[in-house]
Amino acid sequence: MALGYTPVDDDLYREIILDHYRNPRHHQAVDPADRVIEANNPLCGDEIDLSYRLDNGTVAAIGFMGRGCSISQASASMLCEAVTGMSVEGATSLAERFRAMLTGDGATPPDGDDIGDLEALRGVRAYPVRVKCATLVWNALLEGLAATPASPAPATRIEK
């Protein structure tokens, strides 16, 4: 029985993803926070607590805690880096475009859409069972921002 294998170009585990996984940015709870969102994937056990503080309609501080696979943790780290300083509208738009990149039908967002380093996660699209790992924290962000404006509020719990 032949058990040879065909090597695959690493379209998933890009250098930048592994770097964010090994050295996560913003890996701390924001305190005090306007919102804390607990996101869980009961299927695989990924857990992320996303917390942020808004100032004048912009994301002044954001951080995450939790544990999970490289994709979920790198995605959270990259999210925090990307949306810091963004307006609520800008962050919401970015999250929607990010989700569309991984889950939308067709080529949305267009290849030209500039989402910066987040582009590195586009490869997840080819791994359907891992898409939820990448979108978990983004769904948490959208859940939180949808409830904005928020003064100190009870934790929201979402399960994807």
Place this chain on the structure above:
Amino acid sequence: MSTPVATDPGLDVARIRADFPILEREIGTNPLVYLDSAATSQKPRAVVDAVDAYYATSNANVHRGVHTLGNEATDSFERARLRVAAFLDAPPEGLVFVRNTTEAINLVASSYAMQLLAPGDRIVVTVMEHHSNLVPWQLAAQRRGLQLAAIDIDEDGRLDLSTLDALLAAPTRLLAIGHQSNVLGTVNDIRAITERAHAAGALVCLDAAQSVPHMSVSARDLDCDFIAFSGHKMCGPMGIGVLWARPELLELMPPFLGGGSMISRVTLERSTWNTVPHKFEAGTPDVAGAVGLAAACDYIDAIGRDRIHAHEMSLTRHLLDVLDEVGDITIFGPRDLEARGGVVSFNLADVHAHDVGTILDRRGIAVRAGHHCAQPLMARYDVPSMARASVYLYTTHEEIDALGEGLGEVRRVFRV
């Protein structure tokens, strides 16, 4: 005159593999290496054909009507019951067909624990149980005001039986325990444990989902009161499973589901129940599933459960060796082959099991990754997830080698 020494040549795995059409599949451009039989086994042609033949030649509803096909279908269903009972070495009148192990245990939780136990009584489980042998008891405990306690494990992944007698003492009425852990591979000494439970006045509900497919399991020998297992992990179809219970217990227990087939006489006001085991089989059953499960019993017995077990133990030894060679692997569960079956869970350095699973899948290797429906056990080891490789009669030593090479690639990708 000397008697020739009998030597078992072992399984002809190439011939067995030819019985399983799915093993010819490729994943991408790689041959499938299926190391997830503890989740569900693949199905031999004989089982697929038995299901097919039932629908093609004998399909009709059972236990109703007088026509020839109905009689044939009923006959097929009841012969399947006898066949599966014989496989389990158990009286057939205690054998209830259900959907799966989960439903079997829910039946016991519902019709025994919630009905025949009293508030304050205690059910004992173990920390290594699958959620299907834990959550139904939690529900029963909440609804009936029962207590729940758990037997812990030692560092080797074996049950810590030092507290067993204390836990089994009054008010314990039931011990719910797995035969073989779906995570650790640990095989529990059910016969000895059941003896102690019975001595303390507690019944035993055995989750045999991971043992019945892989070793000879005799209900008479183990002496348990309830035994649950699924067809799909033992070469049978999905959607058919078994609860075996002592017939005298089934007599005492009220029905689980109400409806057709399970009744004796029905008026607008009240009903009386069919005899056991039919009292617990409401509605049209999965006749084709039962026929397929009987065919699976035939298939396994034609090869021999002892020979299958010996093959799996040889694979497991090789698997443990290969994992050691990969390096930086944490193996959860006993190293001693005497204490385990062919299910090995592990983690590689600090790489998450899902990343391990994805990289292996790219090479066509299917392993399980996650919490394995055993979150309390993940918490006990303080890990979010584990990767798990499991073997069966069609697994080859070369496939275990392929796993080792795949794990080498995980090390390269993650630079660990």
